[in-house]
Amino acid sequence: MIRTLVVEDDFRVSAIHAAYVARTEGFEVAGRAGSVAECLDRVRETLPDLLLLDVYLPDGSGLEVLRRLTEDAGGARPDAIMTTAARDVTSVRTALKLGAVGYLVKPFASAALTERLTAYRGLRHRVDALDPAAETDQADVDALFSAARPTALPPVPAKGHSAPTLALVRDAVRAARRDLSAAEVAAATGVSRATAQRYLSYLVREGLARLELRYGTTGRPEHRYRSVA
Structure with a gap:
Protein backbone atom coordinates (compact mmCIF):
# COMPACT_ATOMS: atom_id res chain seq x y z
CA MET A 1 0.00 0.00 0.00
CA ILE A 2 1.13 3.55 -0.77
CA ARG A 3 0.86 5.42 2.52
CA THR A 4 -0.27 8.99 1.84
CA LEU A 5 -0.21 12.04 4.09
CA VAL A 6 -2.78 14.72 3.21
CA VAL A 7 -1.49 18.23 3.96
CA GLU A 8 -4.25 20.84 3.71
CA ASP A 9 -5.28 23.62 6.11
CA ASP A 10 -8.98 23.58 5.17
CA PHE A 11 -10.42 20.76 7.27
CA ARG A 12 -13.31 20.11 4.88
CA VAL A 13 -11.06 19.93 1.82
CA SER A 14 -8.60 17.77 3.75
CA ALA A 15 -11.37 15.28 4.54
CA ILE A 16 -12.45 15.19 0.87
CA HIS A 17 -8.91 14.55 -0.35
CA ALA A 18 -8.40 11.86 2.27
CA ALA A 19 -11.60 10.16 1.09
CA TYR A 20 -10.34 10.24 -2.52
CA VAL A 21 -7.10 8.58 -1.41
CA ALA A 22 -8.88 5.93 0.63
CA ARG A 23 -11.08 5.01 -2.35
CA THR A 24 -8.14 4.60 -4.74
CA GLU A 25 -6.84 1.06 -5.04
CA GLY A 26 -3.35 0.59 -3.63
CA PHE A 27 -3.45 3.66 -1.35
CA GLU A 28 -4.11 4.25 2.33
CA VAL A 29 -4.25 7.47 4.35
CA ALA A 30 -1.27 7.71 6.70
CA GLY A 31 -2.62 10.86 8.34
CA ARG A 32 -3.60 14.48 7.84
CA ALA A 33 -1.81 17.73 8.64
CA GLY A 34 -2.89 21.37 8.46
CA SER A 35 0.36 23.30 8.72
CA VAL A 36 4.07 23.15 7.88
CA ALA A 37 5.01 22.26 11.45
CA GLU A 38 2.35 19.57 11.73
CA CYS A 39 3.35 18.13 8.36
CA LEU A 40 7.00 17.83 9.36
CA ASP A 41 6.00 16.12 12.62
CA ARG A 42 3.63 13.71 10.83
CA VAL A 43 6.26 12.78 8.26
CA ARG A 44 8.71 11.86 11.04
CA GLU A 45 6.02 9.91 12.89
CA THR A 46 4.32 8.05 10.04
CA LEU A 47 7.02 7.84 7.31
CA PRO A 48 4.57 8.22 4.40
CA ASP A 49 5.41 7.32 0.81
CA LEU A 50 3.51 10.26 -0.70
CA LEU A 51 2.34 13.73 0.28
CA LEU A 52 -0.76 15.45 -1.11
CA LEU A 53 0.66 18.87 -0.38
CA ASP A 54 -0.94 22.32 -0.45
CA VAL A 55 1.29 25.33 -1.13
CA TYR A 56 -0.60 27.85 1.01
CA LEU A 57 -0.37 26.82 4.66
CA PRO A 58 -1.00 29.03 7.70
CA ASP A 59 2.62 28.97 8.92
CA GLY A 60 4.44 28.86 5.60
CA SER A 61 4.58 27.19 2.21
CA GLY A 62 4.28 23.59 1.15
CA LEU A 63 7.25 24.28 -1.11
CA GLU A 64 9.28 25.00 2.01
CA VAL A 65 8.14 21.62 3.35
CA LEU A 66 9.69 19.92 0.33
CA ARG A 67 12.88 21.92 0.70
CA ARG A 68 13.25 21.14 4.41
CA LEU A 69 12.44 17.46 4.03
CA THR A 70 15.03 17.15 1.27
CA GLU A 71 17.67 18.84 3.39
CA ASP A 72 16.81 16.92 6.57
CA ALA A 73 16.70 13.50 4.90
CA GLY A 74 19.51 14.04 2.44
CA GLY A 75 17.08 13.64 -0.46
CA ALA A 76 15.30 10.54 0.93
CA ARG A 77 11.92 12.17 1.44
CA PRO A 78 8.34 11.26 0.49
CA ASP A 79 7.24 12.00 -3.06
CA ALA A 80 4.75 14.83 -3.39
CA ILE A 81 1.75 15.75 -5.52
CA MET A 82 0.93 19.43 -5.06
CA THR A 83 -2.79 20.17 -4.61
CA THR A 84 -3.06 23.93 -4.52
CA ALA A 85 -4.65 27.14 -5.71
CA ALA A 86 -1.18 28.55 -6.48
CA ARG A 87 -1.16 29.18 -10.23
CA ASP A 88 1.89 31.45 -10.51
CA VAL A 89 4.79 30.31 -12.64
CA THR A 90 7.27 30.69 -9.79
CA SER A 91 5.41 28.18 -7.60
CA VAL A 92 5.12 25.69 -10.45
CA ARG A 93 8.81 26.01 -11.36
CA THR A 94 9.87 25.69 -7.72
CA ALA A 95 7.75 22.57 -7.29
CA LEU A 96 9.40 21.03 -10.35
CA LYS A 97 12.88 21.90 -9.09
CA LEU A 98 12.10 20.35 -5.72
CA GLY A 99 10.99 17.10 -7.35
CA ALA A 100 7.19 17.18 -7.07
CA VAL A 101 5.73 14.34 -9.15
CA GLY A 102 2.44 16.14 -9.86
CA TYR A 103 0.75 19.53 -9.62
CA LEU A 104 -3.05 19.89 -9.42
CA VAL A 105 -4.57 23.37 -9.47
CA LYS A 106 -7.68 23.85 -7.32
CA PRO A 107 -10.51 23.44 -7.85
CA PHE A 108 -10.19 20.05 -9.52
CA ALA A 109 -12.50 17.09 -10.03
CA SER A 110 -12.08 13.85 -8.12
CA ALA A 111 -11.25 12.11 -11.41
CA ALA A 112 -8.22 14.36 -11.85
CA LEU A 113 -6.81 13.38 -8.46
CA THR A 114 -7.59 9.72 -9.05
CA GLU A 115 -5.75 9.93 -12.37
CA ARG A 116 -2.64 11.42 -10.74
CA LEU A 117 -2.69 8.79 -8.01
CA THR A 118 -3.13 6.00 -10.56
CA ALA A 119 -0.22 7.33 -12.62
CA TYR A 120 1.95 7.51 -9.50
CA ARG A 121 0.99 3.95 -8.55
CA GLY A 122 2.02 2.81 -12.03
CA LEU A 123 5.39 4.50 -11.60
CA ARG A 124 5.95 2.80 -8.25
CA HIS A 125 5.06 -0.59 -9.72
CA ARG A 126 7.50 -0.11 -12.60
CA VAL A 127 10.31 1.01 -10.31
CA ASP A 128 9.73 -1.86 -7.87
CA ALA A 129 9.80 -4.36 -10.75
CA LEU A 130 13.28 -3.31 -11.86
CA ASP A 131 16.35 -5.26 -10.80
CA PRO A 132 18.49 -2.81 -8.74
CA ALA A 133 21.67 -4.49 -9.98
CA ALA A 134 20.69 -4.29 -13.65
CA GLU A 135 21.27 -1.47 -16.10
CA THR A 136 18.32 0.13 -17.87
CA ASP A 137 18.05 0.88 -21.56
CA GLN A 138 16.31 3.87 -23.14
CA ALA A 139 13.02 1.98 -23.42
CA ASP A 140 13.03 1.32 -19.66
CA VAL A 141 13.79 4.96 -18.90
CA ASP A 142 11.06 6.18 -21.27
CA ALA A 143 8.55 3.81 -19.67
CA LEU A 144 9.37 5.09 -16.19
CA PHE A 145 8.98 8.72 -17.12
CA SER A 146 5.77 8.12 -19.06
CA ALA A 147 4.34 6.18 -16.11
CA ALA A 148 4.66 9.29 -13.95
CA ARG A 149 2.34 11.20 -16.27
CA PRO A 150 -1.41 10.52 -16.41
CA THR A 151 -2.68 9.62 -19.84
CA ALA A 152 -5.13 12.24 -21.01
CA LEU A 153 -8.52 10.95 -22.02
CA PRO A 154 -9.86 11.94 -25.42
CA PRO A 155 -12.97 14.12 -25.58
CA VAL A 156 -16.19 12.28 -24.78
CA PRO A 157 -17.39 11.21 -28.24
CA ALA A 158 -21.14 11.41 -28.39
CA LYS A 159 -24.41 11.79 -26.58
CA GLY A 160 -24.92 9.03 -24.05
CA HIS A 161 -21.27 9.00 -22.89
CA SER A 162 -19.97 10.72 -19.77
CA ALA A 163 -16.42 11.75 -18.87
CA PRO A 164 -16.57 10.30 -15.31
CA THR A 165 -17.74 6.90 -16.59
CA LEU A 166 -15.09 6.92 -19.31
CA ALA A 167 -12.41 7.66 -16.70
CA LEU A 168 -13.83 4.96 -14.41
CA VAL A 169 -13.68 2.29 -17.13
CA ARG A 170 -10.25 3.37 -18.33
CA ASP A 171 -8.87 3.34 -14.75
CA ALA A 172 -10.28 -0.15 -14.14
CA VAL A 173 -8.51 -1.49 -17.22
CA ARG A 174 -5.25 0.28 -16.34
CA ALA A 175 -5.30 -0.89 -12.73
CA ALA A 176 -5.86 -4.55 -13.64
CA ARG A 177 -2.49 -4.92 -15.40
CA ARG A 178 -3.98 -7.86 -17.32
CA ASP A 179 -6.66 -8.37 -19.93
CA LEU A 180 -10.28 -8.10 -18.79
CA SER A 181 -13.64 -8.99 -20.26
CA ALA A 182 -16.47 -6.47 -20.45
CA ALA A 183 -18.23 -8.41 -17.69
CA ARG A 224 -10.65 -9.18 -23.81
CA TYR A 225 -9.31 -5.69 -23.17
CA ARG A 226 -5.92 -4.53 -21.96
CA SER A 227 -4.64 -1.02 -21.26
CA VAL A 228 -1.86 0.32 -23.48
CA ALA A 229 -1.12 3.28 -21.15
Whole structure:
Protein backbone atom coordinates (compact mmCIF):
# COMPACT_ATOMS: atom_id res chain seq x y z
CA MET A 1 0.00 0.00 0.00
CA ILE A 2 1.13 3.55 -0.77
CA ARG A 3 0.86 5.42 2.52
CA THR A 4 -0.27 8.99 1.84
CA LEU A 5 -0.21 12.04 4.09
CA VAL A 6 -2.78 14.72 3.21
CA VAL A 7 -1.49 18.23 3.96
CA GLU A 8 -4.25 20.84 3.71
CA ASP A 9 -5.28 23.62 6.11
CA ASP A 10 -8.98 23.58 5.17
CA PHE A 11 -10.42 20.76 7.27
CA ARG A 12 -13.31 20.11 4.88
CA VAL A 13 -11.06 19.93 1.82
CA SER A 14 -8.60 17.77 3.75
CA ALA A 15 -11.37 15.28 4.54
CA ILE A 16 -12.45 15.19 0.87
CA HIS A 17 -8.91 14.55 -0.35
CA ALA A 18 -8.40 11.86 2.27
CA ALA A 19 -11.60 10.16 1.09
CA TYR A 20 -10.34 10.24 -2.52
CA VAL A 21 -7.10 8.58 -1.41
CA ALA A 22 -8.88 5.93 0.63
CA ARG A 23 -11.08 5.01 -2.35
CA THR A 24 -8.14 4.60 -4.74
CA GLU A 25 -6.84 1.06 -5.04
CA GLY A 26 -3.35 0.59 -3.63
CA PHE A 27 -3.45 3.66 -1.35
CA GLU A 28 -4.11 4.25 2.33
CA VAL A 29 -4.25 7.47 4.35
CA ALA A 30 -1.27 7.71 6.70
CA GLY A 31 -2.62 10.86 8.34
CA ARG A 32 -3.60 14.48 7.84
CA ALA A 33 -1.81 17.73 8.64
CA GLY A 34 -2.89 21.37 8.46
CA SER A 35 0.36 23.30 8.72
CA VAL A 36 4.07 23.15 7.88
CA ALA A 37 5.01 22.26 11.45
CA GLU A 38 2.35 19.57 11.73
CA CYS A 39 3.35 18.13 8.36
CA LEU A 40 7.00 17.83 9.36
CA ASP A 41 6.00 16.12 12.62
CA ARG A 42 3.63 13.71 10.83
CA VAL A 43 6.26 12.78 8.26
CA ARG A 44 8.71 11.86 11.04
CA GLU A 45 6.02 9.91 12.89
CA THR A 46 4.32 8.05 10.04
CA LEU A 47 7.02 7.84 7.31
CA PRO A 48 4.57 8.22 4.40
CA ASP A 49 5.41 7.32 0.81
CA LEU A 50 3.51 10.26 -0.70
CA LEU A 51 2.34 13.73 0.28
CA LEU A 52 -0.76 15.45 -1.11
CA LEU A 53 0.66 18.87 -0.38
CA ASP A 54 -0.94 22.32 -0.45
CA VAL A 55 1.29 25.33 -1.13
CA TYR A 56 -0.60 27.85 1.01
CA LEU A 57 -0.37 26.82 4.66
CA PRO A 58 -1.00 29.03 7.70
CA ASP A 59 2.62 28.97 8.92
CA GLY A 60 4.44 28.86 5.60
CA SER A 61 4.58 27.19 2.21
CA GLY A 62 4.28 23.59 1.15
CA LEU A 63 7.25 24.28 -1.11
CA GLU A 64 9.28 25.00 2.01
CA VAL A 65 8.14 21.62 3.35
CA LEU A 66 9.69 19.92 0.33
CA ARG A 67 12.88 21.92 0.70
CA ARG A 68 13.25 21.14 4.41
CA LEU A 69 12.44 17.46 4.03
CA THR A 70 15.03 17.15 1.27
CA GLU A 71 17.67 18.84 3.39
CA ASP A 72 16.81 16.92 6.57
CA ALA A 73 16.70 13.50 4.90
CA GLY A 74 19.51 14.04 2.44
CA GLY A 75 17.08 13.64 -0.46
CA ALA A 76 15.30 10.54 0.93
CA ARG A 77 11.92 12.17 1.44
CA PRO A 78 8.34 11.26 0.49
CA ASP A 79 7.24 12.00 -3.06
CA ALA A 80 4.75 14.83 -3.39
CA ILE A 81 1.75 15.75 -5.52
CA MET A 82 0.93 19.43 -5.06
CA THR A 83 -2.79 20.17 -4.61
CA THR A 84 -3.06 23.93 -4.52
CA ALA A 85 -4.65 27.14 -5.71
CA ALA A 86 -1.18 28.55 -6.48
CA ARG A 87 -1.16 29.18 -10.23
CA ASP A 88 1.89 31.45 -10.51
CA VAL A 89 4.79 30.31 -12.64
CA THR A 90 7.27 30.69 -9.79
CA SER A 91 5.41 28.18 -7.60
CA VAL A 92 5.12 25.69 -10.45
CA ARG A 93 8.81 26.01 -11.36
CA THR A 94 9.87 25.69 -7.72
CA ALA A 95 7.75 22.57 -7.29
CA LEU A 96 9.40 21.03 -10.35
CA LYS A 97 12.88 21.90 -9.09
CA LEU A 98 12.10 20.35 -5.72
CA GLY A 99 10.99 17.10 -7.35
CA ALA A 100 7.19 17.18 -7.07
CA VAL A 101 5.73 14.34 -9.15
CA GLY A 102 2.44 16.14 -9.86
CA TYR A 103 0.75 19.53 -9.62
CA LEU A 104 -3.05 19.89 -9.42
CA VAL A 105 -4.57 23.37 -9.47
CA LYS A 106 -7.68 23.85 -7.32
CA PRO A 107 -10.51 23.44 -7.85
CA PHE A 108 -10.19 20.05 -9.52
CA ALA A 109 -12.50 17.09 -10.03
CA SER A 110 -12.08 13.85 -8.12
CA ALA A 111 -11.25 12.11 -11.41
CA ALA A 112 -8.22 14.36 -11.85
CA LEU A 113 -6.81 13.38 -8.46
CA THR A 114 -7.59 9.72 -9.05
CA GLU A 115 -5.75 9.93 -12.37
CA ARG A 116 -2.64 11.42 -10.74
CA LEU A 117 -2.69 8.79 -8.01
CA THR A 118 -3.13 6.00 -10.56
CA ALA A 119 -0.22 7.33 -12.62
CA TYR A 120 1.95 7.51 -9.50
CA ARG A 121 0.99 3.95 -8.55
CA GLY A 122 2.02 2.81 -12.03
CA LEU A 123 5.39 4.50 -11.60
CA ARG A 124 5.95 2.80 -8.25
CA HIS A 125 5.06 -0.59 -9.72
CA ARG A 126 7.50 -0.11 -12.60
CA VAL A 127 10.31 1.01 -10.31
CA ASP A 128 9.73 -1.86 -7.87
CA ALA A 129 9.80 -4.36 -10.75
CA LEU A 130 13.28 -3.31 -11.86
CA ASP A 131 16.35 -5.26 -10.80
CA PRO A 132 18.49 -2.81 -8.74
CA ALA A 133 21.67 -4.49 -9.98
CA ALA A 134 20.69 -4.29 -13.65
CA GLU A 135 21.27 -1.47 -16.10
CA THR A 136 18.32 0.13 -17.87
CA ASP A 137 18.05 0.88 -21.56
CA GLN A 138 16.31 3.87 -23.14
CA ALA A 139 13.02 1.98 -23.42
CA ASP A 140 13.03 1.32 -19.66
CA VAL A 141 13.79 4.96 -18.90
CA ASP A 142 11.06 6.18 -21.27
CA ALA A 143 8.55 3.81 -19.67
CA LEU A 144 9.37 5.09 -16.19
CA PHE A 145 8.98 8.72 -17.12
CA SER A 146 5.77 8.12 -19.06
CA ALA A 147 4.34 6.18 -16.11
CA ALA A 148 4.66 9.29 -13.95
CA ARG A 149 2.34 11.20 -16.27
CA PRO A 150 -1.41 10.52 -16.41
CA THR A 151 -2.68 9.62 -19.84
CA ALA A 152 -5.13 12.24 -21.01
CA LEU A 153 -8.52 10.95 -22.02
CA PRO A 154 -9.86 11.94 -25.42
CA PRO A 155 -12.97 14.12 -25.58
CA VAL A 156 -16.19 12.28 -24.78
CA PRO A 157 -17.39 11.21 -28.24
CA ALA A 158 -21.14 11.41 -28.39
CA LYS A 159 -24.41 11.79 -26.58
CA GLY A 160 -24.92 9.03 -24.05
CA HIS A 161 -21.27 9.00 -22.89
CA SER A 162 -19.97 10.72 -19.77
CA ALA A 163 -16.42 11.75 -18.87
CA PRO A 164 -16.57 10.30 -15.31
CA THR A 165 -17.74 6.90 -16.59
CA LEU A 166 -15.09 6.92 -19.31
CA ALA A 167 -12.41 7.66 -16.70
CA LEU A 168 -13.83 4.96 -14.41
CA VAL A 169 -13.68 2.29 -17.13
CA ARG A 170 -10.25 3.37 -18.33
CA ASP A 171 -8.87 3.34 -14.75
CA ALA A 172 -10.28 -0.15 -14.14
CA VAL A 173 -8.51 -1.49 -17.22
CA ARG A 174 -5.25 0.28 -16.34
CA ALA A 175 -5.30 -0.89 -12.73
CA ALA A 176 -5.86 -4.55 -13.64
CA ARG A 177 -2.49 -4.92 -15.40
CA ARG A 178 -3.98 -7.86 -17.32
CA ASP A 179 -6.66 -8.37 -19.93
CA LEU A 180 -10.28 -8.10 -18.79
CA SER A 181 -13.64 -8.99 -20.26
CA ALA A 182 -16.47 -6.47 -20.45
CA ALA A 183 -18.23 -8.41 -17.69
CA GLU A 184 -15.19 -8.11 -15.41
CA VAL A 185 -14.95 -4.37 -16.09
CA ALA A 186 -18.67 -4.03 -15.35
CA ALA A 187 -18.22 -5.82 -12.01
CA ALA A 188 -15.23 -3.64 -11.10
CA THR A 189 -16.93 -0.35 -11.91
CA GLY A 190 -20.56 -0.99 -11.08
CA VAL A 191 -21.85 -0.19 -14.57
CA SER A 192 -23.80 -2.61 -16.76
CA ARG A 193 -22.01 -5.00 -19.08
CA ALA A 194 -23.44 -3.19 -22.11
CA THR A 195 -22.18 0.15 -20.81
CA ALA A 196 -18.74 -1.28 -20.09
CA GLN A 197 -18.64 -2.78 -23.60
CA ARG A 198 -19.53 0.57 -25.19
CA TYR A 199 -16.82 2.48 -23.33
CA LEU A 200 -14.24 -0.26 -23.88
CA SER A 201 -14.88 -0.15 -27.60
CA TYR A 202 -14.32 3.60 -27.54
CA LEU A 203 -11.03 3.22 -25.66
CA VAL A 204 -9.88 0.73 -28.30
CA ARG A 205 -10.78 3.15 -31.11
CA GLU A 206 -8.85 5.94 -29.38
CA GLY A 207 -5.76 3.77 -28.88
CA LEU A 208 -5.99 3.69 -25.07
CA ALA A 209 -6.80 -0.02 -24.90
CA ARG A 210 -6.31 -2.96 -27.19
CA LEU A 211 -8.68 -5.77 -28.02
CA GLU A 212 -7.46 -9.33 -27.57
CA LEU A 213 -9.40 -12.39 -28.67
CA ARG A 214 -9.39 -15.50 -26.51
CA TYR A 215 -10.46 -18.61 -28.38
CA GLY A 216 -12.19 -21.44 -26.57
CA THR A 217 -13.14 -24.88 -27.74
CA THR A 218 -16.50 -23.81 -29.14
CA GLY A 219 -18.40 -20.68 -30.07
CA ARG A 220 -17.19 -17.20 -30.81
CA PRO A 221 -13.91 -15.89 -29.34
CA GLU A 222 -14.15 -13.92 -26.10
CA HIS A 223 -13.27 -10.23 -26.34
CA ARG A 224 -10.65 -9.18 -23.81
CA TYR A 225 -9.31 -5.69 -23.17
CA ARG A 226 -5.92 -4.53 -21.96
CA SER A 227 -4.64 -1.02 -21.26
CA VAL A 228 -1.86 0.32 -23.48
CA ALA A 229 -1.12 3.28 -21.15
